[in-house]
Amino acid sequence: MKIFSVAHKTVFVVDHCPYMAESSRQQVECDVLTKSRGQGVIPLAPVSKSLWTCAVECSMEYCRILYDVYPLHKLINYVVSDSEFHILNTWRQEDQSTHELMSALAAVGPPNPREDPECCSILHGLVAAVESLCKITELQHERRTDMMDTAERVANRGRIICLTNAKSDTHVRMLEDCIQETILEQNRLAAGSDRLMAIQQCDLVLVHIHPQGEEPLVYDRPKKEISSLLTSEVHSVRAGRHLATKLNILVQQHYDLASTTITNIPMKEEQHANTSANYDVELLHHRDAHMEFFKSGDLHMAGSSTRENGLKETITLKWCTPRTNSIELHYCTGAYRISPTDVNSRPSSCLTNFLLNGRSVLLEQPRKSGSKVISHMLSSHGGEIFLHVLNSNRSTLEDPPSISEGCGGRVTDYRITDFGEFMRENRLTPVSETSHDPSGKLPAERAKSQLERHTRYWPMIISQTTIFNMQAVVPLANLIVKETLSEEDVLTCQKTVFNLVDMERKNDPLPISTVGSRGKGPKRDEQYRIMWNELETLVKTHAGATDRHQRVLDCIVACRSKPPEEEEKEKKKRGRKREDKEDKTEKNGSKDADDKSWQESERLKGLLDKEEPETEVIKDSPDSPEPANKKPRLSIEEVPPPERAKGPVSLLTMWSNRITAANSRKHQEFMGRVSSVNNKFELYQQLKEENGMDVHENGKSSR
Known part of the structure; x- marks a missing residue:
């Protein structure tokens, strides 16, 4: 996987030729206080900006949004082209600011309408842009030195945004061919130099600016692959607010940004301090701040709406009355820098000042029904404003959900x-790097x-x-x-x-x-x-x-x-079992309950007869068929045999007799019960044997 994308380096090439001094024909009213103007005061005439002014303002807005959201590692090189090229800044990080660019543009000044148009061309700036892309940035140099063994993974890719007034589609193709030849030439030079890097990919975005009311000489064209090194796209835009909207869309596409509109922001009116009105402020930020909406498909619930051009959407979030400050801790899953779309408007200025003073604002999803869901929070850290994504679902800091609540249902x-x-x-x-597989x-x-x-x-x-x-x-x-x-x-x-x-x-x-x-x-x-x-x-x-x-x-x-x-034996065995079962079924169907009881009693009688020869107590001995640690058992004769009924007996009697016989074999019988006469056992027999005394039944002796 190669390091550094196309967004790492961007070169702005702005046409400074005489025809860029032409009016954009979009009038700007300077005198808007028509009601408070006194009688006899002549109103100020409206003015219109030049194509150059529109290009500079819109490109600066592009740079401002980029620097707000990505203060590091997203670099811009600004080039002005007329009879020669003028590079206004370098790839160094300290040169990446709108203040540096505006100061350099002020030094360049507006185009000279009296200059010879034949001597001016946008090609000077495009060639300089390709040469600038071949130069190594500080971050690229750092990664190359840190990864000497895999330096080829550090790719050199970039983008060229050209703002010009092209003559025709043929003129556009000529510019593309010129850039393609310049890339090949610079790659040959970079092959033998340590200070240059060959270009692996270059995206050309050509923005054709034409005055309002005129038919465009160049038409839109989607991205097209010119070669393996160059892709090109063409946008034909009217100067003025249309150009500003187009560059706003391009900056979102190039850097994966998204839009959020904060609604119902209460602000006091300037002229009437006792009244307030609700305003809306649009913010740009990284697209990941809306990742939960995209995953769940809740864009319609979050108030997604399509803007004027229909190419980009904005998520609407509702202002909550701020009841917290930065001291309170909220469980956030992400924080992303924001940039107001209209930074100079009064609502945007009031919102940013409110947040920079240490206040935090909670934002909720507008819902038609149900409880409100607070999903985001605006707060500042170190002088920068961030859009925090709050976890609106179950927090991982809480107790984990029961496993029976998972996707598989109640599985435990x-x-x-x-x-x-x-x-x-x-x-x-x-x-370790030394290990080898x-x-x-x-x-x-x-x-x-x-x-x-x-x-x-x-x-x-x-x-x-x-x-x-x-x-x-x-x-x-x-x-x-x-x-x-x-x-x-x-x-x-x-x-x-x-x-x-x-x-x-x-x-x-x-x-x-x-x-x-x-x-x-x-x-x-x-x-x-x-x-x-x-x-x-x-x-x-x-x-x-x-x-x-x-x-x-x-x-x-x-x-x-x-x-x-074995398979044959099992088959025969299963066959015999089936036949026996059938015969047994037939016999059971032809006999009554009395026959069953007689059969069971006769079987029990046979078992008892087999055990009758055992008349002595079985003692533990090696010749015994039972284990040596098993207690001796008594013969059946020593226990009163169950009464053998003549004729049918009940099932309970048969089962009781069987349990009695089985229990008699499990323990040694009590000696007193074995030696008793008429269920009575004589006491003190040893005294009688030793002293020759006559022991009566009551235990008293006589001579």
């Missing part, structure tokens, strides 16, 4: 933690390539992904996005795939989201099918990078496809 399961990790992995860091890519290109790889497949919502919620897939997901894989990386990815196959064989559960679905969600087989599809989609997006990426994809495809024998 965004992968916020994963996105934070993603930003840490892709953040930019400074790179073997691939030869620039650091910015490598960063873009990495970001593109990481975002080829990256679900934003937790419920829309399975593999990114599984810890087992993390090694493969981190490695597959790399630009190149090593053999060790391929083995790690293959190991991850084998682990997933093992999980499927063990029928381990997967973190499948059930948002938006009824019940418990998809079955286990369907869960793994979803997981394999997503994993294959992720790897496919990177399979074309290298052969090793393709090997990972081949491993996934191979693990997903089962051998023909």
Whole structure:
């Protein structure tokens, strides 16, 4: 990307030939106090400005607006052409002011109408303008010395604005050819000089000025490319206020400016101090001050209106009663210098003086309905007036909005933690100039390539992904996005795939989201099918990078496809299940509820009969089929067996008997209950054995 645009250097070439002394024929009234003039006083005759005066005034307004909005790095070189050229200033920053230019123009003076027209030509000034564009500015020199290794990035581009009275369209083409030849010649000279720079681009804006009431000899022509180095456009304008409007439009086009009109400004009348009236003031500033309007399309809500020429729009903002001063802090998103369009008018002067005294003015968008929205503020800093853009939406200094209020609706399961990790992995860091990349890519290109790889497949919502919620897939997901894989990386990815196959064989559960679905969600087989599809989609997006990426994809495809024998077994198994289900349905349709209860009771009876041989307590031993740390259980005989009913039994009785039998195997029975006689346990049996005493039931002994 080349540094310095066409707007960095602008050369004004103003024709100073005798025909520019001709009247513009736009009359200016000098005696406007007609009502207060006494009787017998002869009114002053109106006067008209010359073409030269109109050109100088309008070009100075162009320069004034530019210097107000861009006090630095936007340079103007002023050239006057008659029998020779006169350069009024240089590219140095200290020469960039309207005061310097006006002083130099005063020294030049108006055109001499008695001078020989054959000796005067605008070509002298145009040639000098091309030579001036080849000279290096201070900023260009600074950038070239700071970037010696990439000095070719410092481009030399500029614009020539010529104010003249051309003879015809043929005369205009002759001027363009002359400029084209001069550029080629100066580029040849600049190739062997360190003090000059070749011109890469030059824009010629030729403004043909003609008196009012005369037919123009030159007609408008849009921008046209003469060559790869030169573009040209022609504007035919009547002298006077039309010329001022045209240059006002050009300065906005050349420097990306916009217009704002402040309405309803209360001011006291000069003649009646007790009364006030509302005035409007138009300001020019950088276009970014209206960026929020352009983004949201609220130009009609902000009071956008087309001006007289129809080429530029102005945004209307309403004056708010100033209740603040510069001490108060407002949350601003931008501040841009302003320049009044009519700097000498009384409303503009009053507004600028009011702001320079330290006051701030809030501006609101005029709305037909709803609450008012304060979007801008006028305030001065260091003797310069700025248009501040206030944040009319939610402030970033406040609490952040709920994530459920985003563009996706009420979504609450965004992968916020994963996105934070993603930003840490892709953040930019400074790179030393000595570092060298073997691939030869620039650091910015490598960063873009990495970001593109990481975002080829990256679900934003937790419920829309399975593999990114599984810890087992993390090694493969981190490695597959790399630009190149090593053999060790391929083995790690293959190991991850084998682990997933093992999980499927063990029928381990997967973190499948059930948002938006009824019940418990998809079955286990369907869960793994979803997981394999997503994993294959992720790897496919990177399979074309290298052969090793393709090997990972081949491993996934191979693990997903089962051998023909297993597929045949599964088909037969599914067929048997279907037949059994049909037979069971038919049997259930032909039997009643009594048959069902008899079948269940007989099945429970068979289970109890199988457990009857176990008559002793199973102690912990190596020969025991149960783990050593499991508590011993009692045989079924030690617990009163459930009463076996003859005939049909209820479903509750069957379930209670089954629960009782199952619970008896989970803990060791209380010793007192096992050794009791008639549900009574004798106390103090050890005393009887040791002392030979007869222990009665009530615990008293007898001899």
